[in-house]
Amino acid sequence: MKLRYFAWVRERVGKPEEDIEVPPGVTTVGELMAWLAARGEEYAHAFANPQVIRAAIDRTHVEPQTPIKGAGEIAFFPPMTGG
Amino acid sequence: MTVLSTVRLQREPFDAAAEAAKLTRGRSDVGALVTFTGICRGDEAGEPIAALTLEHYPGMVEAEIERHVQEAKERWPLLGVTVIHRYGRMVPGEDIVVVVTTSSHRAAAFAAAEFLMDYLKTRAPFWKQVEKAGEKTWVEAKATDDAAAGRWNAGGRQAAE
Numbered sequence: 001m002k003l004r005y006f007a008w009v010r011e012r013v014g015k016p017e018e019d020i021e022v023p024p025g026v027t028t029v030g031e032l033m034a035w036l037a038a039r040g041e042e043y044a045h046a047f048a049n050p051q052v053i054r055a056a057i058d059r060t061h062v063e064p065q066t067p068i069k070g071a072g073e074i075a076f077f078p079p080m081t082g083g
Numbered sequence: 084m085t086v087l088s089t090v091r092l093q094r095e096p097f098d099a100a101a102e103a104a105k106l107t108r109g110r111s112d113v114g115a116l117v118t119f120t121g122i123c124r125g126d127e128a129g130e131p132i133a134a135l136t137l138e139h140y141p142g143m144v145e146a147e148i149e150r151h152v153q154e155a156k157e158r159w160p161l162l163g164v165t166v167i168h169r170y171g172r173m174v175p176g177e178d179i180v181v182v183v184t185t186s187s188h189r190a191a192a193f194a195a196a197e198f199l200m201d202y203l204k205t206r207a208p209f210w211k212q213v214e215k216a217g218e219k220t221w222v223e224a225k226a227t228d229d230a231a232a233g234r235w236n237a238g239g240r241q242a243a244e
Contacts, residue, residue: 056140059143061206080204080208082180
């Protein structure tokens with residue numbers, strides 16, 4: 001599955017996107033964030049405060065409890081500041 | 084009745100007055116036109132800034148704006164809607180975003196323009212970074228913007244319409 005990162009999440013992870021294999025036990029967006037946080041120092045820094053991070057599956061906003069099954073692209077980013 | 088609807092995402096500057104004029108040209112059913120232009124300010128949190136850079140999520144941002152333009156057209160009797168949002172680097176004084184709404188009467192045009200701006204601020208995937216004193220920092224989301232967007236949801240809907 002493809003992961004994309006934006007703004008300071010991208011800066012902290014150190015890359016804009018990557019393809020990863022998610023273990024079968026990781027089933028929701030929230031669980032995916034917790035799993036990512038344990039992947040290394042840069043991920044721990046990016047996902048240290050998961051409640052402020054927003055997510056989208058296939059370009060639609062989702063919540064931490066949303067299942068990730070069938071997702072093609074999951075994006076993580078800070079609260080939006082457009083306009 | 085033809086409802087004109089335009090959504091554009093671009094790096095280049097736009098002409099807000101020309102965009103507004105497009106929604107009234109050659110027709111006499113428009114009785115109200117509201118234009119909101121968001122401009123890059125020269126200060127952030129009381130300190131001068133050199134520039135602003137807007138990062139966006141290509142593909143998602145267009146879909147999110149289109150969805151909210153559609154919702155605005157369903158909620159109010161609009162005759163036209165234009166949303167143009169820029170990305171990339173801008174210096175103070177440059178326009179960032181323009182929202183134009185037209186209707187027969189002012190209430191719908193005012194409400195739809197505010198609705199669209201409130202959603203652009205909080206739900207469209209854009210992130211602002213400011214350059215000040217040689218440093219780049221991400222702008223933090225404001226609770227007041229979330230509150231402004233929240234009033235258009237089920238609970239606050241009646242009061243806002």
